[in-house]
Amino acid sequence: MATETLGEGLPERQAVHWRPLVDERRLRHKATLWTATTTAHVVPFVAAGAALVAVQPLAAPVSLVALAHAWVIPELYAHRGAVVVRPKAPRAGAEAERVSVGLLGDLIGHEARALHARTGLVLERGALGAWLVGPAGALLVRPGGRRVYCWCVRVNDPDLPSGDRIAHLVLALRTDERGFATVANLAFSGALWRIRRRLPKSVRPALDAGAQAARALDRRATA
Amino acid sequence: MSRLIRMDHTGHTTLAEWTADDPEAVDAAVRAFRAELDQGYFGMVSTGEGKAEQVRDLPLDAELVIMRLPISGG
Numbered sequence: 001m002a003t004e005t006l007g008e009g010l011p012e013r014q015a016v017h018w019r020p021l022v023d024e025r026r027l028r029h030k031a032t033l034w035t036a037t038t039t040a041h042v043v044p045f046v047a048a049g050a051a052l053v054a055v056q057p058l059a060a061p062v063s064l065v066a067l068a069h070a071w072v073i074p075e076l077y078a079h080r081g082a083v084v085v086r087p088k089a090p091r092a093g094a095e096a097e098r099v100s101v102g103l104l105g106d107l108i109g110h111e112a113r114a115l116h117a118r119t120g121l122v123l124e125r126g127a128l129g130a131w132l133v134g135p136a137g138a139l140l141v142r143p144g145g146r147r148v149y150c151w152c153v154r155v156n157d158p159d160l161p162s163g164d165r166i167a168h169l170v171l172a173l174r175t176d177e178r179g180f181a182t183v184a185n186l187a188f189s190g191a192l193w194r195i196r197r198r199l200p201k202s203v204r205p206a207l208d209a210g211a212q213a214a215r216a217l218d219r220r221a222t223a
Numbered sequence: 224m225s226r227l228i229r230m231d232h233t234g235h236t237t238l239a240e241w242t243a244d245d246p247e248a249v250d251a252a253v254r255a256f257r258a259e260l261d262q263g264y265f266g267m268v269s270t271g272e273g274k275a276e277q278v279r280d281l282p283l284d285a286e287l288v289i290m291r292l293p294i295s296g297g
Contacts, residue, residue, distance in 0.1 A: 008277075010277075010294075011265065011277065011293070012293050012294055012295060015293075015295060016296070084297070092232060092234075095233075095234070096232060096233050096234045097234070098234065099233060099234020099235060100230070100234040100235065102234070103228070103230070103234065103235050103289075106287075107269070109272075124273060125273060126273075136297055137297060151296075152296055152297035153294055153295070153296055153297055154294060154295070154297045155291070155292050155293070155294050156292055156293055156294070156295055157292055159232060160230065160231070160232060160292075161232070161234055163234070164230040164231070164234065164235065167230060167289075167291070168230065168291045168292060168294055169294060171267045171275045171289065171291055172291070172294050174269075174273055174274050174275035175267070175275045175276060175277055180294075183294060183295060183296055184296050184297075185296030185297060
């Protein structure tokens with residue numbers, strides 16, 4: 001698979017020059033792989049659990065263990081995805097946090113500013129879908145609002161105040177959305193509901209707003 | 224009045240302010256901008272709603288130029 005030329009995209013792409021530039025087709029491909037992987041983890045355990053009980057009803061406890069595996073493994077994957085936007089205690093001082101959030105507020109609109117104040121995430125609409133950007137990662141809700149991609153991505157200075165860390169990511173995303181998704185590491189791709197229930201309640205309104213924005217993008221694309 | 228700021232541990236720091244008709248201020252801003260590039264920062268300007276652009280030279284007509292650090296996958 002040929003790597004596309006860097007052109008005028010994010011300069012950070014040079015650090016991951018071997019990665020193909022993320023686009024619609026590659027996102028769909030990743031989604032298929034994640035669904036296939038989940039299925040490959042779940043189906044054998046469910047089948048084994050059912051077969052054990054069918055052959056020997058006394059093996060029901062072992063069957064339950066197999067079913068537990070079928071449930072736990074996808075949960076662990078979803079947990080890994082949700083972690084990228086889980087709130088973490090700020091490392092910077094209160095004044096630096098306040099100043100950084102003020103600058104971030106200048107960069108984003110009123111709606112995104114209010115959502116950030118409630119949830120700690122910033123909503124950005126892009127060509128690939130609706131993004132929810134946090135200090136150390138981002139969620140991409142695809143048009144239609146049913147599938148989420150969780151990306152682990154951050155500025156290379158963990159001691160920056162949270163507003164600045166988000167602003168770094170927002171500016172990079174606005175510069176080159178596909179390059180941003182290429183630089184970031186994909187932690188999870190799957191159904192929105194799987195991520196939603198792993199998020200803290202305070203963050204869920206951001207995912208709901210992202211899903212709503214993604215549905216609007218879908219309607220606009222099909223209009 | 225245009226501003227050059229750097230996102231840093233204080234939240235942000237204003238590195239330079241200038242107007243196009245003030246050559247001394249422009250010169251100081253250009254020098255400050257280049258010094259940040261040498262430190263590994265990238266210059267960013269907003270180019271409309273939801274859009275930004277990386278700049279390699281200080282755009283004198285921009286209201287706000289922000290210096291950011293590189294990002295990477297976590």
